[in-house]
Amino acid sequence: MLKFDSRDTRYKKPFGAVAAGTTVYFKFPVSADIGATEVALIYRGAEEGKLTLKRLGDVDGYTVFTGAAVFNTPGVCYYRFEIHSVRGTLYAGRVGDDGKATVGEWLKEWQLTVYDPSFKTADWLKGKIIYHIFPDRFCRVEDGRRPAYGKFKSWGKELTIFDPDGIYRADDFYGGNIKGVLTRLPYLKSLGVGAIYFSPVFDSHSNHRYDTGDYMKIDPLFGSEEEFKMLISECEKQGIGIILDGVFNHTGADSIYFNKFGRYPGIGAYQSKSSPYYPWYTFTKYPDEYACWWGVTVVPTVRRDCEEFQNYIAGPGGVIEKWTELGVKGWRLDVADELSTAFLEKIRAKVKSLGDVALIGEVWEDASTKVSYGEKRSYLFGRQLDGTMNYPFRTAILSLFKDRNAENFVDSVMTIAENYPHDALYQSMSLLGTHDTVRIITALGGNHNMRTKAERLHFRMPLAEYKSAARAVKTASAIQYFLPGLPTIYYGDEIGMQGYEDPINRRPYAYGYEDPELLAHYRYLGKIHAEFPQEFSIGCGRNYISITRGKYTLHVYLENMSYTITNS
Incomplete structure (x- = not known):
């Protein structure tokens, strides 16, 4: 009955998201037996309006209507078609996640993302492969440094998943350091890597370092500021840019800012209401009851509207300026959903004022339509993020292995491709695993229904199952590399490292236990990816x-x- 397909440029041009002020052309063929006399485009959202399309005539049994509209406001518009015919008024929308039109009531509308025409992403990162390093677990060159608190382990010793009292404190350290990363740069180049994304590297008292102790200092177990400068310099020689993890929603309770345990000089917010950091936090019953991320008391959250903190991060001489001027070429924003619109815009303004610097946000869903805390987010409209971590692609790949439905997979990919600005799509990570997910080879292995974390910690696949899972990883990673975006390798996935949820997915890199076939496969993907054009x-x-x-x-x-x- 209808021929319109939003993903076919014969019917909507240009494809996908558009810059504000762009003319969008629509062609809407209606089966002649419907007897259409008029068709109107009805849109709402960032802009609202109704456009009556022009009737061109009949072609091959279809009455063709065309029109053009200009959308001037960054945001999301939703549209459908109203058909006046001899049968009465009909409405056209879509069923499911494809772009094809059908007639019916209460159908899904199409989405049109409109972004600021000044939107620009980092040139240096385009077409790159990213390697994600969890700093404590990638590589250690012995230098005698030991953590001030917690347990220091030999590289091959098993993880601690909870202490004798049943609590996991994330205080077992393996001592991965900058010196170790420096020795592995040739290895990363053999994978075709053009960017390293480090999970947090700033001073902290945990192995994951998401509980920042001091944003202005490199964690001493990881290295010194001078060593970090050396790493930046050596990476530049290899054509590798460094992306840091910006954890700006919360600090550590054990920090120079909160100073709950008195380990830092100066007066923290926990110690006195007269502390310069007291306005950063929300106390419900001073000092022991305070707002914290997901109820985890070691990471007190910072007030979303705290200008003092925002200036500390994104103001003159602040955190972003210090490390970017040192040579950092990108930032990944942890839990971007928790950051206010004003703060994100301030971060972008600072980042872009410092040169060709990338800004990627941790968003787990379709970032063009994300709602958090009742607010429709504006991540990809040109004034906040360059791109996201793009977990929807990972979800689509895992679903493909589970249900083997080709159409569902293509629709999932094309939904993101259609909804994201072109440059945001290609500056988003294409990933299979992170420090927050089950290792990809484990996710694609058998379901063993292990009930306890201890069982999951000690589990290793039988050889036959491992080989099957490794073949699946080859297919999954091939898909990952061919999809648009920045293929991102979570350290160790390329050699077949296994592991369930955090912290089991954060074991030390398994030196001496690499899967040579899987590693060769990743090197081949890296080689051909360098020849890929952006389009797919x-x-x-x-x-x-x-x-x-x-x-x-x-x-x-x-x-x-x-x-x-x-x-x-």
């Missing part, structure tokens, strides 16, 4: 999916989840 195309049949990047096409066969890569 994707298609599917009942039992296959194909993704093309330039002269390379990936074919995935759903019957056994195998793949081939052809070079035209």
Whole structure:
């Protein structure tokens, strides 16, 4: 009955999101037997309006209507079509997540994302492969340094998942350091890596360092500021940029700012209401009851509207300025949903004032439509993030292995491709694992239904199961690399490291236990990815999916989840 498809530029042009002020052309063919006399485009959201399309005439049994609209306000618009015909008034929308039109009541509308025409992403990061390092667990060169608190372990010793009292304190350290990273730069280059994303490197009293003790200092177990400068310099020589983790929603309770345990000089917010840091936090019953992230008392949250803190982070001489001027080329914002719109815009303004610097946010869902704390977020409209971590692609890949539904997979990918500004899509991570997820090889292995964390800690796949899971990782990573965005390797995934949820997914890098076939596969993907143009195309049949990047096409066969890569 209808031929319109928002993902086909014969019917809507240009494809996907548009810069404000862009003319968007619509072509809407209606089956002649409907007897359409008029078609109108109705839109709402960032802008509201109604556009009557022009009737062109009848072509091949369809009455064709066309029109053009200009959207001037950054944000999300939703649209549908109203058809006046001899049958009465009909409405056209879509069913599911594809772009095709159908007639019916209460159907889903199409989405059109409109972004600020000045939106620009970091040039240096385009087309790069990112390697995600969890600093304490990647590589250690012995230098005699030991943590001031907690347990220091030999590299091969098993993780601590809870202390004898049943509490996990994240205070077992393996001593991964800057010197170790420096020795591994040739290895990273062999993978085609062009950027390193470090989980937090600032002073802290935990192994994950998301409880920042001092934003202005490198954690002494990881290295010194001079060593960090050396790392930046050596990375630049190798064509590798460094992205730091900006944890700006909360600090550590054990910090120069809160100073709950009195380990830092000066007076923290916990110690006195006269502390310069007291206005940063929200106390409900001073000093022991205070707002904290997800109720975790070691990470008190900072007030969303605290200008003093925002200036400390993004103001003159602040955290972002210090480390970016030192040579850092990008920032990943932890829990971006927790940061206010004003703060995000202030961070972007600072970052972009310092040069060609990237800004990526931790957002787990479709960032164009994300709602947090009742607020519609504006991450990708040109004034906040360059891109996101793009977990929806990971979800789509895992779902493909589970249900083997090619159309669902393509629709999931194309929804993000259609909703994100082009440059934001290509400056978003394409990932299979992070420090917050089950290791990809474990996720693609068998379901062993282990009830306790201790069981999950000690589990290793039998050899036959491991080989099957490794084959699945090869297919999943091939898809990952062919999708638009920045392929991101979580350290150790490329060698087959196993592990369930945090902290089991944060073991020390398994030196001496690498899977050579899997590693060779990742090196091959890195090599061909360097030849990919930005654009991609994707298609599917009942039992296959194909993704093309330039002269390379990936074919995935759903019957056994195998793949081939052809070079035209």
